[in-house]
């Protein structure tokens with residue numbers, strides 16, 4: 001069978017291809033010369049499957065899409081406190097190149113606007129690195145997100161640097177507030193080189209999928225940044241990634257995202273996929289016009305909005321029934337799916353309702369595919385309390401999801417099959 005997903009992508013690209021509104025970025029002359037007809041879209045799943053249509057291997061510069069990734073590197077290298085001391089996490093509601101600094105401290109409002117990203121660039125690696133070493137850390141880090149060594153487009157970089165008056169103004173403001181502690185010109189040069197890294201839509205989808213996959217590149221398997229960093233990065237993308245269009249984006253698309261003025265656009269849907277689109281004509285926010293349309297379609301067609309309410313927690317209770325009769329009877333709570341707090345709470349409730357006369361209880365996790373830490377602790381407590389009440393408890397856990405529930409009194413038996421437990425423990 002042929003996968004329907006590439007066909008879907010082709011159909012959606014055809015739907016937006018006739019939209020020729022907007023224009024390639026004009027303030028970087030080399031970008032203004034881009035072929036405006038280029039169009040591509042890629043889905044990369046968190047287990048490394050890639051689906052694409054259109055110009056998915058055409059190279060263009062990453063521009064502002066570098067920002068969430070360098071933020072991740074800075075958080076990993078310097079820690080949260082050091083980065084938060086210099087760059088906030090509040091949406092600015094202003095354009096990407098506004099001098100949006102906190103009054104008094106001069107701290108940029110967030111790392112997605114240029115002021116925050118220039119500062120973030122200066123926080124990558126240890127404080128001892130010189131500018132060349134820092135840039136190498138940026139290139140190596142972003143390359144690890146992409147799963148291949150990325151190169152810099154020198155002509156785009158030169159073109160931007162020759163016209164970097166606004167970023168230089170921002171950097172000098174940052175230096176005046178001691179947010180930057182180095183020469184502003186050197187930091188802007190490094191930041192501009194970071195923005196000039198060449199990527200394809202395929203690279204960007206994998207980079208986004210690495211965010212969606214807790215910092216692990218789904219193809220190379222490399223843990224690029226610690227998992228703890230990812231929630232921070234995705235949160236900031238969700239609230240600030242689309243600048244002064246962040247609210248519209250949050251309501252209409254609802255995927256943590258970042259745009260770039262070369263026409264790239266990424267979205268990272270936690271635990272599901274990374275998405276990238278490429279089309280150089282931009283709207284007044286500096287975001288790809290067709291990219292926005294594509295994401296609106298993807299979100300609506302595929303139910304990808306992060307605020308889409310998932311199936312109710314009760315779905316984790318597959319059944320609650322008794323097998324056997326008389327003294328041989330076992331109350332079986334059969335669970336299914338992925339367990340988090342709300343699902344575990346359902347199990348707690350079912351366990352509380354078990355009659356005290358029922359002496360044998362089984363918690364069957366055969367159909368459970370994931371248990372997060374909170375749910376695990378709650379289920380272990382259910383097992384412990386059932387045993388403390390004097391019952392025999394069987395934990396049917398063929399894939400060892402729950403860990404060791406041993407209460408030390410032999411009342412809890414872990415088995416891989418309920419029939420084994422019943423046979424081995426005839427009263």
Ligand code: DON
Pocket residue numbers: 062063064065096097114160167192195259260261262285286287
């Ligand atoms: O600093 C700049 O202006 C560019 N290197 C990047 C701006 C950008 O991509 C804004 N996002 N849409």
